[in-house]
Amino acid sequence: MSHLLRTSRLFAWFFVVGLSIATLVGSGFYLYLRPGLPAVEQLLDIKLQTPLRVYSADDRLIAEFGEKRRAPVTIEQIPTIQLHAFLAAEDARFYEHFGVDIKGLMRAAIELVSTGEIQSGGSTITMQVAKNYFLSRDRTFIRKFNEILLALQIERELDKDRILELYLNKIxxxxxxxxxxxxxxxxxxKPVAELSLAQMxxxxGLPKAPSAFNPIANPERAGIRRNWILGRMRDLGYITDDAFxxxxxxxxxxxxxAPSTEVDADHIAEMARKEMVDRFGDAAYTDGYTVKLTVNSKRQQEATDALRAGLEAYDQRHGFRGPIGQVSEADLAPDNLPGLMAGYPRVASLIPAVVTAVKDEDAVAExxxxxxxxxxxxxxxxTWARRYKTEDLTGPEPEKPSDVVDVGDIVYVKTMEIQPVQAPTENSPEQAPETDNRLQxxxxxVPKVQGALISLEAKxxxxxxxxxxxxxxxxxxxxxxxxxxxxxxTFKPFLYLSALEKGKTPASIYNDAPIVFDDSELETTWRPQNSSGQFYGPTRLREALYRSRNLVSIRLLRDLGIESTIDYLKQLKIPTDDMQxxxxxxxxxxxxxxxxxARGFAVIANGGYDVEPYFIESIxxxxxxxxxxxxxxxxxxxxCEKKQAELNDDAGEKEPETxxxxxxxxxxxxxxxHSMMRDVIRLGTGRRALALGRDDISGKTGTTNEQRDTWFGGFNHDMATTVWVGFDQPAPLGRSEFGASTALPxxxxxxxxxxxxxPSSLMPRPNGIVNVRIDSETxxxxxxxxxxxxxxxxxxEDAPPQLDPDDEPNESGDNGGGGDFSRQIF
Known part of the structure; x- marks a missing residue:
């Protein structure tokens, strides 16, 4: 009995000594490491790396930029059953322990003694928060001890729900x-609130090993992990047997x-990205900024689709350039086809495809x-695919599929609308033709030609x-x-506006006649002419604008003066650095x-006010x-300058609200x-725009020498839209291509x-405008x-003077009027 007592006392003494030594060592570690530990308050100030998101004015996602995909949520937004799934997988005693699970640590210690290596680590969710937010991922004793100390601090200063929320947003x-x-x-x-139990x-199961238990890369192993977690949830009473x-x-x-964008607006999204980086540096990608643009998603998608359709239409008018690649028939084994196509990118809505068979008798290519x-x-x-030779020459129209493609050709295709075949009726009882149910x-x-479209709110x-x-x-x-x-x-409206401000009128007469410039600085004599190659004699400025008479414009500029016109362009804030x-x-x-x-046309559209194009509505x-x-x-x-200065002073360091x-x-x-440019639509080169059936459209076509650049700018009082079409490396678009055939559509x-x-939106008639009946010839x-x-x-002040009773009725003159041939202009 005394031996047992002595033995008990000895073990007790060893225990006390061991506990004291452990306490001393632990205290020493604490005193050594404590000064270097971060304050828990920093957790609340840490910005989780969240990507930059760009939205349209109507809250449609346009783009997302950033290395990490993250969307922080509050714990109230996460279903309780999802919380239970993570607790069952990672820390079932989370709401019971004080940040450190002694049982887990003892288990980790036993694994270390028995294997010589750290296995599970015994980390609680709180310890993982400490590690993920503050510490490295090194598997060392010092890091583990820091992790324990931090976990204890976190538990003292934050409640359990806040700790769990931090964990679920960081992992x-x-x-x-x-x-x-x-x-x-x-x-x-879909959002986490809509997941099924199995998906939750x-x-x-992912935090333990995101790669090993990834349901995409390793679905079998991920399924085993999922079912183990479901079993744990059942054992812990979180779910029923039936649910399991x-x-x-x-x-x-x-x-x-991938991030599912809702609007095809990559160019303006890139503009937003660049602006955000200019403002915030690399933090733009990580600090969770949201940018709302001015673009309307519906109009933006219409702009993207319209530009693509127009460029494709031009491209097909000029013929088929042939396949983008070729493979041998030996490479067309079914198992090879997916890999074969992987090397060819999709471009917009165009999809690469390889021709596997050509059947002229069935009028199809497989x-x-x-x-x-x-x-x-x-x-x-x-049938459009005549062989391309030059921009002005194509081969004959194909008569069968083999005239266009061969087996092994790699081409681009796009989806098409299929017209349903109507079933026989009493009036047409004949047998309906058999239909091919294969995907058509x-x-x-891919067009080589390029273009741009910009639409601005004019005011x-x-x-x-x-x-x-x-x-x-x-x-x-x-x-x-x-x-x-x-x-x-499309530049001419600015020249004509300058003339109108300087006393010219729509009825001023200028001679549309040949003119030759022989300048020693020019390599050749310049003989400008109209696009038609013809000359039309004395012409009113109104008619000269809507018929785009070049010789009249040249004489008008010579009359106004080049320097004076350049100064007027500067007044309109049109860039003149690259002006001839x-x-x-x-x-x-x-x-x-x-x-x-587009900005210049917006100034005209809104009645003459300065506008600065912008595309970011808010950040x-x-x-x-x-x-x-x-x-x-x-x-x-x-x-205006005085009033703006007052507004800026009132705003102080903030952005002015106006x-x-x-x-x-x-x-x-x-x-x-405006009235002259409406005649461009009614009577001139922009007549195709009459298809809109509106009375408020003004515009101007534009085509440069050799059809290298083609334009159309049009507007009503609310909206100004400009379109350009041309090659990136300037080259002729073809003899039959003009602004009216490429850009206007x-x-x-x-x-x-x-x-x-x-509704129709016309510029209100200002005071000081008169209507005068004039002779259309003089x-x-x-x-x-x-x-x-x-x-x-x-x-x-510019109206033609009253006639002297002795004047001849058809006497010609330099000034006067011209105008609408069929109706009175108001």
Whole structure:
């Protein structure tokens, strides 16, 4: 008995000594490590790396930028059963322990003694929060001890729900997904609140080993892990036996879902990304900023679709350039086809495909299309495919599929609308033709021609839609803002506006006659001419504009003066650095970007007020706090600089809430120009726009020498839209191509939808405008009862004088009027 007592006392003594030594060692570690531990308060200030997201004005996702996908959520937004799944998988005693689970640590210690290596680590969720937010992932004793100390601190200062929320928003769950909400979107394309029990358990299995238990890369192993977690949930009383049985036998439905953008607007998204990086540096990609743009998703998609359709139409008019690649028939084994197509990218809506058979008797080509599989190209979609020779010459129209493609050709195709075959009726009882139920695709090709479309809200400069090329995946070059091209005749409205402000009128007469310039500085004599090659003699300025008479424009610029016109362009804030300082300026020989031209047309459209194009409506931080809001634009006629300075002073360091747009052009001159440019649509080169059936459309076509650049700029009082079409490396588009055939159809396609349901919007008639009846030949005031007289619109001081009773009725003169041939202009 005494021996047992002595032994007990000895063990007790060893225990006390061991405990004391452990306490001393632990205290020593604590005193050594404590000064270097971060404060728990930092947890609440840490910004989780959250990507930059760009949205349209109507809250449609346009783009997401950033290395990590993350969407922070509060614990209240996470279903309780999902929380239980993570607790069952990672830390079932989370709500019971004080940050450190002694049982878990003892288990880890036993594993270390028995194997010589650290196995599980025994970390609680709180310890994982400490590690993920503050510590490295090194598997060392010092790091583990720091982890324990931090976990104890965190538990003292934060409640359990807040700790669990921090954990679920920070953990890495594979495939660039950080946090539970991002993982739910990545693997199941829906928020975590909509997941099934089986899907929740699958996500809960990922933290342990995101690669090994990944349901996409290793579905079998991921399924085993999921079912183990479901079993734990059942054993812990979180789910019933029936729920376990149903979830554990559910199929694995995970797949990879890239961020699903809702609007095809890559060029303007890139503009937003660059602006955010300029403002915030690399933090733009990680600090969770949200950018709302001015573009409307519907109009933006219409702009993208219209530009692509117009470029494809031009491209097909000029023939088929042949396949983009060729493979031998030996390579067309079914098992080879997916890999074969992987090397050819999809471009916009065009899909690469390989021709596997050509059947002239069935009028089809059989193909294998990337991502779509087996399909056919009906011959009816190939009839456009004359062989391309030059921009002005194509081969004969094909008569059968083999005239266009061969087996092994790799071509681009696109989806097509299939017209349903009607069943026989009593009136047509004959047998309906047999239909081919295979997927039908249309032959296409990636256009070489490029273009841009910019649509601005005329009174504010807000970008309604912008497309900078056929496909952003081809090149990130944004032609809307970067391409400096000759505007051709779309420049003429600015020249005519200058003339109207300087006393010329729509009825001023200029001679449309040959003119020759022999300048020693020019390599050749310049003999400008109209696009028709003809000359038409004395012409009123109104008619000269809507018929785009080049010789009249040259004489008008010579009359106004080149330097004076350049100064007026500067007044309108049109860039003049790349403007020619000679008479070719009248024909648009200078260089402007499509955005420059769109802004200039917006100034005309809104009545002559300055507008600054902008595309960012607001910027908010990760917490939804507004960092920037675009100022409201208010049109201003007088003392604008003084009023703006007062607004800026009132705003202090904040962005001013209002921007005053000063008047740049005389409103009466602008009003008259509107009426002249409406005649471009009614009577001139823009007649195709009559298809809109509207009375409020003004515009101007433009085509440069050799058809290298083609344009159309059109507007009503609310919206200005400009389209450019050309090759990136300037080259002729073809003898039969003009602004009216290339750019105007794109403009029309977009504006038809953009203006649908919108009321007519004409510039209000300002004071000081008069209508005078004039002689259409001379431009002078018409005599009472004179036949063929027409009405023209003038500024009061520029109206033709009253006729002297002794004047001859048909005497010609230099000034006077011209105008609408069929109706009175108001």
């Amino acid at each position: 890495y769950l594979g495939n660039r997904a950080y946090g539970i909400e991002a993982a739910s979107e990545v693997y199941y394309d 358990a699958m996500l809960a 049985e149903q979830a554990s036998t559910a199929p694995i439905t995970a797949s990879y879902y 193909i294998y299309a990337r991502t779509l599989g087996e399909a056919i190209i009906p011959f009816e979609t190939m 695709l249309a032959l296409s090709q 504010t400069g807000a970008v309604e839609a912008l497309s900078g090329g056929y496909s952003f995946s081809q090149t990130k070059y944004n032609r809307a803002t970067q391409a400096r091209r000759q505007p051709g005749s 300082k000679d008479l070719s300026l009248s024909l648009g020989s200078g260089l402007l970007t499509p955005m420059d031209l 908010t931080d990760v917490n939804g706090e507004a960092l920037y809001t675009a100022p409201d634009t208010v049109l201003c006629d007088r003392d 921007r005053l747009a000063e008047r740049l052009a005389d409103e009466r001159a602008v009003y008259i120009l 794109i403009w029309l396609d977009y504006m038809e939808d953009a203006l649908k349901g919108q 431009g002078k005031r018409a005599r009472p009862g004179q036949e063929g007289a027409i009405f023209e619109v003038f500024r009061e």
